Amino acid sequence: MTRHNGRGWYGRMVAAAVGVTAVAAATSVWTAQAGQSGGGSAAPDISAQQPAAPKNETPVSADIAHASDGGAHAVNITIDDGPNPVWTPQVLQVLRENGVKATFCMIGPQAQAHPDLVRQVVAAGHRLCDHTVSHDTTMDKKPEAYQSQQIMEAEQQITKASGGVKPMYYRAPGGAFTPYSRQLAASHGMRPLGWNVDSKDFERPGTAAIVATVKRELANGPTLLFHDAGGDRSQTVAALRTLLPWLKQQGYSFGFPVR
Numbered sequence: 001m002t003r004h005n006g007r008g009w010y011g012r013m014v015a016a017a018v019g020v021t022a023v024a025a026a027t028s029v030w031t032a033q034a035g036q037s038g039g040g041s042a043a044p045d046i047s048a049q050q051p052a053a054p055k056n057e058t059p060v061s062a063d064i065a066h067a068s069d070g071g072a073h074a075v076n077i078t079i080d081d082g083p084n085p086v087w088t089p090q091v092l093q094v095l096r097e098n099g100v101k102a103t104f105c106m107i108g109p110q111a112q113a114h115p116d117l118v119r120q121v122v123a124a125g126h127r128l129c130d131h132t133v134s135h136d137t138t139m140d141k142k143p144e145a146y147q148s149q150q151i152m153e154a155e156q157q158i159t160k161a162s163g164g165v166k167p168m169y170y171r172a173p174g175g176a177f178t179p180y181s182r183q184l185a186a187s188h189g190m191r192p193l194g195w196n197v198d199s200k201d202f203e204r205p206g207t208a209a210i211v212a213t214v215k216r217e218l219a220n221g222p223t224l225l226f227h228d229a230g231g232d233r234s235q236t237v238a239a240l241r242t243l244l245p246w247l248k249q250q251g252y253s254f255g256f257p258v259r
Helices: 006-011 087-098 108-113 115-123 144-162 179-187 207-220 234-249
Strands: 074-080 103-106 127-130 223-227 253-255
Touching: 074 087, 074 234, 087 115, 087 234, 103 108, 108 115, 108 144, 115 127, 115 144, 127 144, 144 179, 207 234, 223 234
Parallel strands: 074 103, 074 223, 074 253, 103 127
Antiparallel strands: none
């Protein structure tokens, strides 16, 4: 998966596209790991509008979150790109066995296709995160209308699949945030969500390598990135089975990203 400088992307603020009149093609790269691609539907041109919170939404900070609400010695487990009928249940099982809650950053159409899994995630006490419609890691280069379509359509798909539970966070694919997308998400109650430790599990380097990467990078911050879709995630499941007890042994607790 293409990413913006790994864990360092959150320090880079990309200027939002302003006054763009060309209609961008909905380029999907979510399934680059699996050799697939897809696209989002066209959106009305609302790029000139300022994002405003609906009356029933409480705006949250538009700053990209990394900290944990569990305190200084807590970590946040975040799981991207699902839900997937093979791997999401296995990830849920490992989390359940270890008494750990996580944040699931879901692709809108995946949630739409597997509402039973979305509801299992919610029922188990985990949190939802909007990870767009198409997982386009170049969306920071696209018009605001396209960014809005990707974020808001996915938010609607996830909310419907969950039975009415809205995503609490927004994670841009590959860290491709813009000031506009961050403000839009925040105005709809979704805190922009970064990461500090990229497990690199999407590369399938082997379970031992995933575990070693997390242990080595843990000092960078509390938010850990894993995946439950986009390819064979057996290594991720095995790595979590090792890492979650190890983190407890090191004295870590588990929280959610700050809101």
